[in-house]
Amino acid sequence: MARGGGLVFEELPARAAELAGLRIHRALPRRGRRMVGAWCFLDRYGPLSFTREKPMDVGAHPHIGLQTFSWLVEGEIVHNDSLGCEGLIRPGEVSLMTAGPGIAHSEETPRENTGRLHGVQLWVALPEAERGRAASYRHYRETPALELAGGVVRVMAGETLGARSELEMYSELVGLDIEVHAGGRVEIPARRDFEYAALPLKGGVELGGERLNLDSLYYLGMGRDSIRLGSRGGGRVLLIGGAPFEEPVVMWWNFVARTAEEIRAAREDWEQRRRFGEIPGFRGERIGAPAYGARPVDQR
Ligand code: MN
Numbered sequence: 468m469a470r471g472g473g474l475v476f477e478e479l480p481a482r483a484a485e486l487a488g489l490r491i492h493r494a495l496p497r498r499g500r501r502m503v504g505a506w507c508f509l510d511r512y513g514p515l516s517f518t519r520e521k522p523m524d525v526g527a528h529p530h531i532g533l534q535t536f537s538w539l540v541e542g543e544i545v546h547n548d549s550l551g552c553e554g555l556i557r558p559g560e561v562s563l564m565t566a567g568p569g570i571a572h573s574e575e576t577p578r579e580n581t582g583r584l585h586g587v588q589l590w591v592a593l594p595e596a597e598r599g600r601a602a603s604y605r606h607y608r609e610t611p612a613l614e615l616a617g618g619v620v621r622v623m624a625g626e627t628l629g630a631r632s633e634l635e636m637y638s639e640l641v642g643l644d645i646e647v648h649a650g651g652r653v654e655i656p657a658r659r660d661f662e663y664a665a666l667p668l669k670g671g672v673e674l675g676g677e678r679l680n681l682d683s684l685y686y687l688g689m690g691r692d693s694i695r696l697g698s699r700g701g702g703r704v705l706l707i708g709g710a711p712f713e714e715p716v717v718m719w720w721n722f723v724a725r726t727a728e729e730i731r732a733a734r735e736d737w738e739q740r741r742r743f744g745e746i747p748g749f750r751g752e753r754i755g756a757p758a759y760g761a762r763p764v765d766q767r
Contacts, residue, residue, distance in 0.1 A: 495684065505593075505640050523576040535589075537556055539559075542580065547749045548746060561632075587705060617652040638710065639661070645705075660710055663708035669703045720757060
């Protein structure tokens, strides 16, 4: 998909929003760019410092048709779900919840914490052949970290430079957290049949010689052989990619489906307390679904 012989390099400023009082930057989905491979949602929050507050306080809410993927640069989050699973996630760990036909969960800052919070949440659309599989939750404590001369590459999902993440995912994709040392360069081999996007996490990073702005997503298209990163003062960037997702997807609120009818049924089941179950480890509030057709403000 090279344009005029060159490669795609498109800056897409993220949209600032609030999620249960937490300021977030939503990079995906957005007008004109809904997905990158099977990745269909990307929020970044922080970095922030806090004392007695509870910056992450997302009450019980449902999901269908996707996997939620949480990754922290700093701080911690407690996940509880309707399967009875609890996970305390820290930097370097992945919280992966597969919604299948339906699951409910909550995400909160734990009482004991470092007073810092900085991270991302991503969603991955499940392909048709897998979206009916039973809901599940897994907390992965280890992520391959490749120490290179120019930086550190953490393989959150998929495979790169001979290192493979253990995550059970159902589309061909990759997710990397790339730290570039001050004055360092990192080159990541790319697949020509994957589309890619980069989101800076901190510091100043250059991609293919272009300086990246924080709070913008950079869509990099397909047909690349490699992705080259550099930094003068040090920085960190999230790189996602995958084979373009060919199935038509309907996304609304916390649901990923194929038809409006499926979305309406999921919404109704959540409102009527069917299908999704209760969360045994959670004492807080249950988030009501917006009216169908309304702007899905609190999408998470
Ligand atoms: Mn969620």
